[in-house]
Amino acid sequence: MNGIADYEFVHLLGEGSHGSFWLARCPARLGRTDAYVAVKTFAHRADEGDFQRLVAELQRYVSVGSPQLAQLYDVGLQNDTLYYASEYFADGSLAQPARPFTRASVLAAITDAALAAHALHEAGIAHRSIKPGNVYIDGDRAKLGDIGLLQVLNPGQTITGLDHIGSIEYLAPELIQGQPASRATDVWALAATMHRVLTARSVYPDIPQGSLLQALRYLVSERPVLNDRLRDEERTVIEQALAVDPAARPATALEFAQIVGAIAQRLAQAEPA
Amino acid sequence: MTDEGVSTATAAPGLDSWSGVLHRGLGWVGRWPGLVAVIPNDSAHDMAAEQLLRQLGAGATADEARAAISAAALRGELRAAAYIAQPGDPSTLVGFACGVTEVIADGQVLINGTSPLQEVALGTPEQLTVRAANLAAAARAVSPYDLRQGVVPGAGITLAPVGTAIVADPSTAGTGSVPPGGPVQTGPQGPPPGPAAQTPPPEAPTPTPLGPPAGGGPNPPLPLGPPSGVPIQAPLGPPAGVPTPAPPEVGPFVAVLLGPAPASPSAPAAPLPTLNPTVAEPPAAPSGPLGHPAPSHRIPTPDLPINADDVVVEGILCSRHHFNNPIASYCMVCGISMVHLTHNLVPGPRPTLGFIVFDNGSTYGLDRSYVVGREPGQIGEANVAPLAIHDDNETLSRRHAEIRLVGWDVHIVDLGSTNGTFVWDVSFERWNQIAPNTPVLLSPGDTVALGRRTFVFESVTRL
Numbered sequence: 001m002n003g004i005a006d007y008e009f010v011h012l013l014g015e016g017s018h019g020s021f022w023l024a025r026c027p028a029r030l031g032r033t034d035a036y037v038a039v040k041t042f043a044h045r046a047d048e049g050d051f052q053r054l055v056a057e058l059q060r061y062v063s064v065g066s067p068q069l070a071q072l073y074d075v076g077l078q079n080d081t082l083y084y085a086s087e088y089f090a091d092g093s094l095a096q097p098a099r100p101f102t103r104a105s106v107l108a109a110i111t112d113a114a115l116a117a118h119a120l121h122e123a124g125i126a127h128r129s130i131k132p133g134n135v136y137i138d139g140d141r142a143k144l145g146d147i148g149l150l151q152v153l154n155p156g157q158t159i160t161g162l163d164h165i166g167s168i169e170y171l172a173p174e175l176i177q178g179q180p181a182s183r184a185t186d187v188w189a190l191a192a193t194m195h196r197v198l199t200a201r202s203v204y205p206d207i208p209q210g211s212l213l214q215a216l217r218y219l220v221s222e223r224p225v226l227n228d229r230l231r232d233e234e235r236t237v238i239e240q241a242l243a244v245d246p247a248a249r250p251a252t253a254l255e256f257a258q259i260v261g262a263i264a265q266r267l268a269q270a271e272p273a
Numbered sequence: 274m275t276d277e278g279v280s281t282a283t284a285a286p287g288l289d290s291w292s293g294v295l296h297r298g299l300g301w302v303g304r305w306p307g308l309v310a311v312i313p314n315d316s317a318h319d320m321a322a323e324q325l326l327r328q329l330g331a332g333a334t335a336d337e338a339r340a341a342i343s344a345a346a347l348r349g350e351l352r353a354a355a356y357i358a359q360p361g362d363p364s365t366l367v368g369f370a371c372g373v374t375e376v377i378a379d380g381q382v383l384i385n386g387t388s389p390l391q392e393v394a395l396g397t398p399e400q401l402t403v404r405a406a407n408l409a410a411a412a413r414a415v416s417p418y419d420l421r422q423g424v425v426p427g428a429g430i431t432l433a434p435v436g437t438a439i440v441a442d443p444s445t446a447g448t449g450s451v452p453p454g455g456p457v458q459t460g461p462q463g464p465p466p467g468p469a470a471q472t473p474p475p476e477a478p479t480p481t482p483l484g485p486p487a488g489g490g491p492n493p494p495l496p497l498g499p500p501s502g503v504p505i506q507a508p509l510g511p512p513a514g515v516p517t518p519a520p521p522e523v524g525p526f527v528a529v530l531l532g533p534a535p536a537s538p539s540a541p542a543a544p545l546p547t548l549n550p551t552v553a554e555p556p557a558a559p560s561g562p563l564g565h566p567a568p569s570h571r572i573p574t575p576d577l578p579i580n581a582d583d584v585v586v587e588g589i590l591c592s593r594h595h596f597n598n599p600i601a602s603y604c605m606v607c608g609i610s611m612v613h614l615t616h617n618l619v620p621g622p623r624p625t626l627g628f629i630v631f632d633n634g635s636t637y638g639l640d641r642s643y644v645v646g647r648e649p650g651q652i653g654e655a656n657v658a659p660l661a662i663h664d665d666n667e668t669l670s671r672r673h674a675e676i677r678l679v680g681w682d683v684h685i686v687d688l689g690s691t692n693g694t695f696v697w698d699v700s701f702e703r704w705n706q707i708a709p710n711t712p713v714l715l716s717p718g719d720t721v722a723l724g725r726r727t728f729v730f731e732s733v734t735r736l
Contacts, residue, residue, distance in 0.1 A: 123544065
């Protein structure tokens with residue numbers, strides 16, 4: 001793919017859960033000063049109805065207006081391919097940061113992501129796709145991007161396909177069973193993201209590799225196992241947020257953000273600047 | 274592609290006079306006189322694939338390579354590999370595919386990993402592709418390199434007579450032109466056992482086309498391995514591809530600019546409910562006179578909140594008041610044992626019954642029934658959703674089958690499909706075709722084949 005609509009692609013940034021991300025030059029039409037934007041193209045063969053639904057969903061997202069949410073610029077349809085364009089973060093994401101990150105700044109980034117999730121929840125939107133790769137580093141803060149749109153294009157589907165096997169640890173068990181996404185499922189994903197970034201390990205260290213079906217079976221019957229690299233206060237909040245019973249998790253993402261934010265602050269004071 | 278006279282004429286000299294344009298991606302592509310083979314990346318971790326690559330690197334002949342690949346596949350040692358060979362006469366081409374691979378002739382997938390493990394005649398196509406089947410469209414863009422001989426990194430190769438333009442993503446081009454409905458027998462050449470024509474054959478002693486359910490059979494229907502498997506390819510905009518990088522032309526498109534503060538079109542949505550997603554939450558109960566949904570569904574007391582749209586079933590509550598199937602021994606929400614509880618049946622909204630996982634990894638929760646097919650369209654009934662699935666081989670009917678939830682049970686119903694619906698019989702290791710319009714109860718772990726697509730049913734009830 002060389003481009004879509006009036007976007008000229010520079011290179012592939014990565015494959016997402018149901019499409020690809022591209023670095024693209026920012027067309028003048030957008031009226032932005034950005035040199036580059038990130039463009040997501042969807043693998044789904046879309047029609048006008050899909051486009052309308054996507055526009056409606058993204059407009060809801062944009063109207064949330066949280067400073068911790070990645071900005072969206074444009075959504076379109078060319079032939080039967082949907083795309084949207086959003087701001088591009090040269091510093092990368094928590095999955096692939098472009099520079100080293102202290103533990104305190106990791107925790108601050110998780111806090112920002114949780115605040116963003118809370119803003120979405122208050123507007124009636126679940127993010128559905130929180131994971132390290134969707135928490136973007138923006139200066140000394142972070143922004144949450146790449147809202148899950150699967151349910152817009154394919155209602156009922158909980159997992160897109162094989163590419164999802166890598167991000168299965170961020171799915172709350174009740175989601176796999178077909179329960180609706182909720183505050184509690186996003187809180188799970190925030191905790192699994194925090195665990196992954198702090199320890200470089202999955203909350204399911206023994207999940208069977210290779211077969212999605214085996215992995216899913218494991219996931220609905222086994223409990224997460226937290227890694228030893230966590231400090232006590234980190235472990236406590238993650239453990240609570242990964243409770244099987246959604247009602248036992250922190251009730252809101254804001255609550256989770258406040259706990260993690262406090263840990264981040266204590267750590268930042270202890271760490272030499 | 275363009276000039277038929279020329280290409281059919283060039284088809285005669287055979288494979289070796291064609292140019293072979295590589296597809297980018299992870300894996301290995303090898304070409305010898307009379308043979309091209311592809312071993313996708315995830316296979317390269319297999320012992321058999323590694324051995325094979327070593328053997329090929331050591332300068333195996335085409336016949337050795339071909340024999341080694343098909344033998345390893347038949348023994349079930351090789352996860353994925355495919356080839357196109359010209360065994361003798363230049364006009365005879367055969368193809369072979371196992372695992373997540375496919376062989377495409379003139380835009381139609383003739384063989385893929387679910388085909389019988391045998392060589393299939395390819396006729397006299399004008400363009401042939403053999404490649405890994407699970408790559409996103411972007412990853413399989415055609416590179417400018419023409420491979421004539423040797424083994425190089427790549428995920429596939431497209432062969433066409435020298436000088437012919439190569440379609441970057443042949444299957445996209447092809448599926449568009451296939452007439453809807455009916456099996457795919459329109460191809461000009463008609464390979465003897467048209468792979469799409471007969472779906473799961475009732476009994477083939479060794480290699481069943483779709484393989485037994487996952488879990489240890491010789492060739493499980495679930496493709497393995499992590500590479501991104503977006504089953505539906507996005508069509509490539511401007512023909513991404515071959516050497517000429519034309520200046521980008523902007524084709525027609527529609528777009529909507531998303532302003533930072535659009536005059537929020539609709540009324541601000543209600544926040545997501547806090548607490549307790551275990552009970553399907555009512556956005557706002559239409560009948561509720563006071564309409565404040567917040568605290569009504571916390572921990573359910575014996576009376577579970579039931580909404581107008583809910584399907585009501587009788588179940589049991591665990592000691593933490595999660596609603597469960599009466600036959601369960603452990604709570605599906607919190608895992609607590611319910612063995613010693615007195616089983617008082619209470620009515621409640623039916624929770625999800627499990628999920629289904631398709632051969633490409635797509636997973637759907639069974640919180641509702643589904644009509645599955647190529648184009649199921651809109652379904653008039655509440656709690657029944659359309660589930661459109663893609664099938665390169667066009668073996669699916671528009672409305673092929675229904676996955677129907679009845680009480681605490683999951684049924685599969687064939688909706689009079691052309692190619693039938695099959696359930697894998699574990700004890701006899703064969704596919705059983707189910708009678709049309711007759712519900713069949715599914716047990717946890719059952720594998721179902723709709724045309725050439727398969728899925729596995731997983732229950733969340735903990736016995």
